[in-house]
Amino acid sequence: MKKFFAEISRSAGPVRVTLMFLLPFLFALTIFLFLLIAWEKKKMDEDQLSELKETAKAFFELIMITRIWNAQHGGVYVEVTPDTPPNPYLDIPDRDIVSVAGKKYTKINPAYMTRQLSEIANQRHGYKFHIVSLKPVNPYNVPDEWERNTLKTFERGISSESVTVFRGYDGSRVFKYLVPLRIEEPCLKCHSKHGYSYGDIKGGIDISIPMEKSDLIHSMKLRRTVISLLIVGAVSIVFVTAITLYLSRRLSLEIERNIEREKLAAIVELAGATAHEMRQPMTVVYNLVALLREKFKDNEPVTKEEMDIFDDQCERMNNIIQKMLNITSYKTKDYIKGKKIIDLDESSMTEDPDEKA
Numbered sequence: 001m002k003k004f005f006a007e008i009s010r011s012a013g014p015v016r017v018t019l020m021f022l023l024p025f026l027f028a029l030t031i032f033l034f035l036l037i038a039w040e041k042k043k044m045d046e047d048q049l050s051e052l053k054e055t056a057k058a059f060f061e062l063i064m065i066t067r068i069w070n071a072q073h074g075g076v077y078v079e080v081t082p083d084t085p086p087n088p089y090l091d092i093p094d095r096d097i098v099s100v101a102g103k104k105y106t107k108i109n110p111a112y113m114t115r116q117l118s119e120i121a122n123q124r125h126g127y128k129f130h131i132v133s134l135k136p137v138n139p140y141n142v143p144d145e146w147e148r149n150t151l152k153t154f155e156r157g158i159s160s161e162s163v164t165v166f167r168g169y170d171g172s173r174v175f176k177y178l179v180p181l182r183i184e185e186p187c188l189k190c191h192s193k194h195g196y197s198y199g200d201i202k203g204g205i206d207i208s209i210p211m212e213k214s215d216l217i218h219s220m221k222l223r224r225t226v227i228s229l230l231i232v233g234a235v236s237i238v239f240v241t242a243i244t245l246y247l248s249r250r251l252s253l254e255i256e257r258n259i260e261r262e263k264l265a266a267i268v269e270l271a272g273a274t275a276h277e278m279r280q281p282m283t284v285v286y287n288l289v290a291l292l293r294e295k296f297k298d299n300e301p302v303t304k305e306e307m308d309i310f311d312d313q314c315e316r317m318n319n320i321i322q323k324m325l326n327i328t329s330y331k332t333k334d335y336i337k338g339k340k341i342i343d344l345d346e347s348s349m350t351e352d353p354d355e356k357a
């Protein structure tokens with residue numbers, strides 16, 4: 001790892017090293033952020049739907065309370081107006097009555113009341129609720145396709161509530177929540193004659209909530225999350241860049257220093273090797289010169305053997321110099337006290353000078 005670093009540091013420099021390490025980091029960070037954002041979005045969508053479901057449920061409870069109240073009274077009488085004509089589907093003898101003062105009243109059954117309440121809710125908040133049935137008495141209560149399929153799953157006992165999101169032509173979304181309406185005791189007053197008994201599913205109530213406002217809030221939330229994640233990403237990029245730059249700069253300095261140290265060590269080892277190799281022939285030559293000086297003094301002749309020793313030692317020194325000139329690699333051997341010197345034979349090309357010559 002260190003060698004690898006040394007190699008690229010020498011050839012590239014800290015800035016390029018930083019870039020080389022930063023690119024994979026950026027790549028990983030981008031993927032990580034992308035996945036995180038996708039996961040956040042998924043979670044937020046789920047949260048949004050469960051929030052809407054809670055709203056729809058609360059709404060449903062309130063509608064149920066008013067419906068049960070109405071059913072407990074077997075329907076309630078209200079004054080007949082153009083907006084509230086008698087219900088043609090309510091088939092009971094005392095549907096319409098006239099007060100002593102001559103005012104006309106008509107009985108409002110829960111389904112009729114629910115329709116009118118829905119109109120008010122729609123005007124106020126855009127919420128809608130609609131009673132549907134697989135066998136409707138009133139054609140107004142015919143379910144759409146999703147409602148029909150869902151009602152069938154209710155009847156088969158597969159589920160007891162269902163949610164979906166519809167997209168309108170204008171692109172706005174509508175959240176729909178459908179729950180079954182079961183026949184309870186007070187409902188039998190009117191529905192036993194349609195063949196229903198206690199606990200049967202008469203139909204369902206479908207609550208629609210426009211999602212514009214909720215979508216707006218959620219897209220704002222998502223944008224906030226994305227922005228904060230991007231800020232965190234940007235800060236970590238700056239941080240990692242700074243750290244990598246700092247470290248690679250320090251490392252390349254350290255490497256340069258090491259190289260200097262190695263160079264110095266090589267010089268010392270070469271000097272050691274030279275000193276070691278040259279010492280012996282030099283000593284011989286010195287001694288020989290001292291001997292010859294003595295001989296000259298006494299006028300004694302110099303022998304051929306002595307001149308041969310001279311020659312040999314000079315050649316030996318020459319070989320050593322030749323080896324030093326031919327150093328091509330760096331090989332050391334142990335010297336005294338743990339010191340190392342260059343192994344001239346191993347390091348020079350001419351391992352056997354006699355052979356070369």
Ligand code: HEC
Pocket residue numbers: 067068070071074075087089090091108109110111112131132133135136137138139141181182183184186187188189190191202203204
């Ligand atoms: C006072 C009589 C009366 C009572 C009480 C009553 N209903 Fe109804 N219900 C009707 C009539 C009439 C219709 C059909 C016409 C309409 O839409 O108003 C109807 C329609 C419905 C529908 C829509 C399907 C259709 O047939 O058009 C459902 C669902 C329903 N009732 C469930 C119930 C439940 C549940 C209860 C008990 C909480 C209940 N009703 C109590 C008279 C009544």
